[in-house]
Amino acid sequence: MPEPGTTAVVIVLPDAAPLLDSAWRIDPALVRPGVPAHVSLLYPFVPEPALTGEDEESVRSLAASSPAADVLLKELVTASGFIGVAVPELQPLVDAFHARWPDVRPYSGRFGTRPVAHVTVAMGADDPASAADVRAAIGSLLPLRTRAAAVQLVVLTKDGWRPRLTVPLGGPTEQ
DSSP: OOOTTOEEEEEEOGGGHHHHHHHHHHOGGGSOTTOOSEEEEESSOSOGGGOOHHHHHHHHHHHHTSOOEEEEEOOEEEETTEEEEEOGGGHHHHHHHHHHSTTSOGGGGTTOSSOOOEEEEEEOOOSHHHHHHHHHHHHTTOSEEEEEOEEEEEEEETTEEEEEEEEETTSOSOO
């Protein structure tokens, strides 16, 4: 479980919320409360006390250099206890963030050195019947079209995840 001060760089995908809602209806414990549907560009990112102005400027620059994109969510991805939906259109941006911060291990190495860009739908889906129900519920909602429009640098506080910086994709670098 992450500690307060943990940060992440994400793209929130509000139109993908029904995927998380469907998993929550099957088992609320599978969905992280207060975390919207998103693609993580880097998680965990630089711990908040170590974040620098250069880190924030690099987030701005990378976001501004990538255009907003319509994405089609259609492919389930699974691993032990994990169910998600791949977002291959965002893989180049995920790779760009990994290249900029090569010492940051995405997901602390859980999904290898180059994890697939994805929306996490369920974590802790270890019960085979529950996992099958979640896969079926999500599958019935796919394909789902959404738009990736902005990058957020978020920080975990004692009250949950909070945005620290939001930059439109393809947008200005100043905020």
